[in-house]
Amino acid sequence: MIEKQFITILKKNLKGLDDEDKNEILFDYREHFRLGKESGKSDEEICESLGDPAHIGKNSRMELLMDQANRESAAGNVFKVVMASFSLGFFNIVFILGPFLGLAGVMIGLWATAVSVMLSGLASSLFIIFKPIISIFIPYVMSPEGVGISLTVFLAGIVLFSLGSLATIGMVKLTKLFYRGTVQYLQSNLKIIKRSR
Amino acid sequence: MNIQFKKGVLEICVLSLINSRDYYGYELVQDISENINISEGSIYPLLRRLSKEGFFETYLKESPGGPPRKYYKITEEGILRTKTIKEEWIEFTEQVKILLNKENQND
Numbered sequence: 566m567i568e569k570q571f572i573t574i575l576k577k578n579l580k581g582l583d584d585e586d587k588n589e590i591l592f593d594y595r596e597h598f599r600l601g602k603e604s605g606k607s608d609e610e611i612c613e614s615l616g617d618p619a620h621i622g623k624n625s626r627m628e629l630l631m632d633q634a635n636r637e638s639a640a641g642n643v644f645k646v647v648m649a650s651f652s653l654g655f656f657n658i659v660f661i662l663g664p665f666l667g668l669a670g671v672m673i674g675l676w677a678t679a680v681s682v683m684l685s686g687l688a689s690s691l692f693i694i695f696k697p698i699i700s701i702f703i704p705y706v707m708s709p710e711g712v713g714i715s716l717t718v719f720l721a722g723i724v725l726f727s728l729g730s731l732a733t734i735g736m737v738k739l740t741k742l743f744y745r746g747t748v749q750y751l752q753s754n755l756k757i758i759k760r761s762r
Numbered sequence: 763m764n765i766q767f768k769k770g771v772l773e774i775c776v777l778s779l780i781n782s783r784d785y786y787g788y789e790l791v792q793d794i795s796e797n798i799n800i801s802e803g804s805i806y807p808l809l810r811r812l813s814k815e816g817f818f819e820t821y822l823k824e825s826p827g828g829p830p831r832k833y834y835k836i837t838e839e840g841i842l843r844t845k846t847i848k849e850e851w852i853e854f855t856e857q858v859k860i861l862l863n864k865e866n867q868n869d
Contacts, residue, residue, distance in 0.1 A: 593787055593806045596831065600788040603828070616801030625807050632814070 567608040568598045571618045578622025581645065586629050590622075623649075634748050643747050661754070665747065672736075672743055679736050683729025689722030768800050774851055776808060777836075777844040780818060786831040809834060817843050 575594060579587050594615070601611040615621070627649050634642040647665055692699070693715050775794055779785060785793075787809060791802045812818055817840035822830040836844070 589810070590806070592832070593809075594803070596786075597788050597791065597802070597806070599828070600831075614795065614801070615803035618803070621803045621807070625810075628807065628811065 566612040568595075568611070571598075571612050571615070574618040575622045578619050579626050581649075582626055582629055590625055631748065631752055643744055646748065646751055661751070668743060672740060675732075675739070676736050679729055679732035681729075683726055683733055686722045686725025686727070686729055690719050690726065691722075693719040693722065768798055771798070772800065772805070772808060773812070774847050776805065776812065777817065777840065777847060780834050781836050781841060781844040784833045784835045786823075786833050788831075790834070812840075816840075 572591065572594065576587070576591065579590060597615070598608070598611055602608075612618075627646075630642070630646045630649050634646050647661060696715070772794070775798070776790065779790060779793060787806060790809070791805050794800070794805060795802050809818070813820060813834070817837060818834045819837055821833050821835065823833050825831050
């Protein structure tokens, strides 16, 4: 292998990183090649002693993405890290993708429940308040009859709305926890993989 | 030598060398690989990580007959870290030595 091939493979494995990070990494290895050649080594010798460029690239990329996910929370970042971990050849399709998708599914389900409880409560209360107006436009609208029943529906609506709101706030917290947890799990995973190499 | 040993020791060596004077990447890699047999490519990610953690600063310096080289310089934090990690290492190896001697006595 010669310098050009080494750099090409390395570059290929740094896809998706900021140009700044990418250039910094490439700078280091280019300098290494330049100084190695100045001291009379051949391309092959230098490549040999540097090690596998794909491995170097994947590991550098993983570490930077992990860093980014730790600094700025965003669903996209976590997803990137999960995907990058596959490219490292983890045994992770089972150990990461399974639990990750499962938990993500549960999170979506809980979100849907919390939001729909909140919205249905809001809708019931608003319906009772605006019933006189609504029935002008839609005369045969189905509605509970009698002041007592209306009041019950109205109050039940408020209760549901409050419960739903609380559940939604809870979900915001839970989602943050899930995010942190995923990043940390991947980090410990990465450490284990590195140790075993 | 066992690969796990090397990885742990590498960080101590890098810190300790740069603690003694400023290095540019290539000469640091040469100094280390002269004594420890390791794939040289793995030293650069370590240098980047330790810089990011605030133990080194980098600067570019002109070199005779070529483009400028990137030098690594130890920071205050780095000096502290070197001291701690060296002490830990010495303490650890002392303990291992004691254990290994016990084994010899039992023989």
